[in-house]
Amino acid sequence: MTTQDPIMVGLQPLEAVNQLTYLGSIPASDRDGDYDVVCQIAKAGVVFQLLRPIWSTPKIDLATKIRLLNFTLVEADQWQRKKAASPTSVLRVVPIGEAGVDTGALRKEFLSDMISGIESRFFEGPENKGKNPKYSLTDLDNENFRTVGEIIAVSLAQGGPSPAFFKEWCYNVLCSGEVDFSCLSKEDVADVESSLLISKVEDAADIQSLMLWADEIVSCGYTNQIEMDSKESMIRAIVLHCTTRLIPMLQELKKGMELYGLVNLMAVNPEACHSLFVTGKILKWMTGQSHVPILPDEKRHFKITCKFDHECKERLGDHSICYPVVSASTVTFVL
Known part of the structure; x- marks a missing residue:
């Protein structure tokens, strides 16, 4: 840098540096943006690597993939800025080339796709029996498991789906840091x-x-x-x-999940958080939601049973208006 009088804040001079990070960008004293460009590409590369299984799967139609691509092309530094904030700093999804404001639905859809992609890319195991992290030293070295933990924390804090696909022993490691x-x-x-x-x-x-x-x-x-x-x-x-051998992967996940104090909550209330990671429904008081979001894989197997009550007059007497009876636990409604 050129020699000049230092900028003073009170009686303290500000340190002169060659580059610094400001709002996710890295301006340099010589105005060279090459290093900043490399960092932006690297951040975007992590996101696209997470979503690679979605691009290659034949189970998702092309239109959905294009929409997800538009969502993903938001600069990766937006994620870096948001992740250091509190849960009240809401993640906003901005589709490129489309007019509109994210009032929450786009964010939930984006997080649902992210959690689904994480499950298929970074976890393995039979359906409905819990999954373990995949053994990948490459992903461990690239801190991908830590990024996965951050996304899980954001999803739980901001109305997305829960990662309810962990095996019991994995959840216990995330809570206590130890293996029984x-x-x-x-x-x-x-x-x-x-x-x-x-x-x-x-x-x-x-x-x-x-x-x-x-x-x-x-x-x-x-x-x-x-x-x-x-x-x-x-x-x-x-x-x-x-x-x-999967403990290091779980430890990195745990580091990422420290983002919103999620790990502390799990350590203090392991039973209350259990259904968020292993089985069961999401607790409304923990996620602030009025409904339980489901993953794309769950949607394909989701069924609603409709029954018709042809004997309501015999049971209830003569009437002209019938109201449906809904059972949320069995996903059934009677007309």
């Missing part, structure tokens, strides 16, 4: 390779067939002698191997 090894079982295994290896060990009829999988069993940390009577110990080693 005694509670881990083969039902907590979500990746296909480990599940198949467990099945092969269980189905082995003799020592010869069991030895076929010796290298894979040993790679899971099993150090005892491979014998037919040691099947349970081998399965136990496989379970511990494929679950404990």
